[in-house]
Amino acid sequence: MTHSRRDxxxxxxxxxxxxxxxxxxxxxxxxxxxxxxxxxxxWAMVVDLGKCIGCQACTIGCIMENRVPADSFRTFVxxxxxxxxxxxxxxxxxxxxxxxxxxxxxxxxxxxxTFQQKDGAVMVDSDRCVGCAYCVQACPYDARFINHETNTAxxxxxxxxxxxxxxxxxxxxxxxGGARVFGDLNETEGAVRRxxxxxxxxxKVLKPEQGTAPNVYYIGLDERFAGRVDGxxxxxxxxxxx
Numbered sequence: 001m002t003h004s005r006r007d008x009x010x011x012x013x014x015x016x017x018x019x020x021x022x023x024x025x026x027x028x029x030x031x032x033x034x035x036x037x038x039x040x041x042x043w044a045m046v047v048d049l050g051k052c053i054g055c056q057a058c059t060i061g062c063i064m065e066n067r068v069p070a071d072s073f074r075t076f077v078x079x080x081x082x083x084x085x086x087x088x089x090x091x092x093x094x095x096x097x098x099x100x101x102x103x104x105x106x107x108x109x110x111x112x113x114t115f116q117q118k119d120g121a122v123m124v125d126s127d128r129c130v131g132c133a134y135c136v137q138a139c140p141y142d143a144r145f146i147n148h149e150t151n152t153a154x155x156x157x158x159x160x161x162x163x164x165x166x167x168x169x170x171x172x173x174x175x176x177g178g179a180r181v182f183g184d185l186n187e188t189e190g191a192v193r194r195x196x197x198x199x200x201x202x203x204k205v206l207k208p209e210q211g212t213a214p215n216v217y218y219i220g221l222d223e224r225f226a227g228r229v230d231g232x233x234x235x236x237x238x239x240x241x242x
Contacts (some may be wrong), residue, residue: 072145094180098143
């Protein structure tokens with residue numbers, strides 16, 4: 001049993017149509033969705049880039065667990081080819097929803113479909129969502145998409161259904177190198193807090209200038225790649241000469 005699982009068990013396309021639909025929704029229906037989640041918890045993930053081998057096991061595990069439609073991703077690993085002088089190498093950057101403490105996607109949702117749980121996880125109520133894609137545009141991490149099967153916003157949920165059952169997110173379970181660690185930031189002796197404390201100065205977040213206070217942390221993140229989260233998700237990026 002991994003430390004993060006032990007800690008977890010212990011802590012336990014329709015834009016136009018959507019815009020028209022928004023105008024017809026009664027004010028009462030625009031009330032915020034029920035937040036849910038345990039307020040004593042603050043879920044977060046730490047990604048150790050020194051352990052990530054870019055195998056995409058996390059990507060496939062997420063797709064299978066959450067039935068993500070073809071050509072869409074809740075999590076994936078961007079792979080960069082890097083050249084420095086006469087040396088050529090690769091750089092990998094796992095990406096997912098950052099479950100920000102100050103999520104810009106929540107404020108722009110006109111119907112309260114995107115909301116933040118009491119445990120910090122950012123969710124989407126598909127019954128409320130009208131597919132306007134405002135949240136997709138507001139996310140600075142390109143971590144959201146419109147599910148073409150449901151015509152609603154979709155994203156990583158930290159596998160909330162698994163967490164509620166005392167399990168780890170699928171991407172954590174399937175990570176070959178143990179690069180992803182999930183847990184409660186409020187658990188002072190938990191794996192996440194221990195990793196962050198042990199790697200002070202080496203832990204960074206993506207696009208800190210956005211002021212969203214992400215809850216996905218990276219150990220060993222190269223600042224040259226910290227802002228490279230724009231564009232359509234792909235499993236291979238063009239060469240980057242840096």
